[in-house]
Amino acid sequence: MLGVIGPAAHTMVASLFLLPNFTFVLELIAFLLVLGFIAKYVLPPLRKAMSEREGSIRNAIQAAEEARREAGELAQQRREALEAARNEARQIVDQASQLADQMREEGRRRGQDEYERLVASAQSEIELERQRARDEVMNQVGDLVLRAAERVVGAGLDDERHRALVDEAIAAAQSSGNGA
Secondary structure (H helix, E strand, O other): OOOOOOHHHHHHHHHHOOOOOHHHHHHHHHHHHHHHHHHHHHHHHHHHHHHHHHHHHHHHHHHHHHHHHHHHHHHHHHHHHHHHHHHHHHHHHHHHHHHHHHHHHHHHHHHHHHHHHHHHHHHHHHHHHHHHHHHHHHHHHHHHHHHHHHHHHOOOOOHHHHHHHHHHHHHHHHHHHHHO
16 A cells, blocks of 8 residues: 555655554543443452452451460460369379378377287286286195195194185285285
């Protein structure tokens, strides 16, 4: 087409380049229409979706912060509960130790009481046996004395006199035995 138009037309086309021609105006109108369509029909749902997404992200961040705070509180409660359990365990061990000491002391005291009771019982039994042995020895000594006296005197004694001599010998032996 340039060949059909002469050189004068060519300069005219070049000079029209700076002036907006009708296609430029049509392109501008089409661009503005598309821009208006996008602004009216595309951007509102996009903005709505973006604001919803922003809200959900904000909520997720707040929920994460809340969860982190609750986790911190739970960790603190767990530490406090653990410390309380340790203190309680220490108290239980201390009480058990005290109870064991008390039981050991009570057992020792009972053993000592039983020992003392057995010793006292044994001493009283020994004393009774000693007294029986003394009485038996005194009776035998009294019989011996009586026989010796019968032989020395040469005469028999009646039962009453015999008993009086035996009692007298026993009393003399006891007084000499207690003094010893």
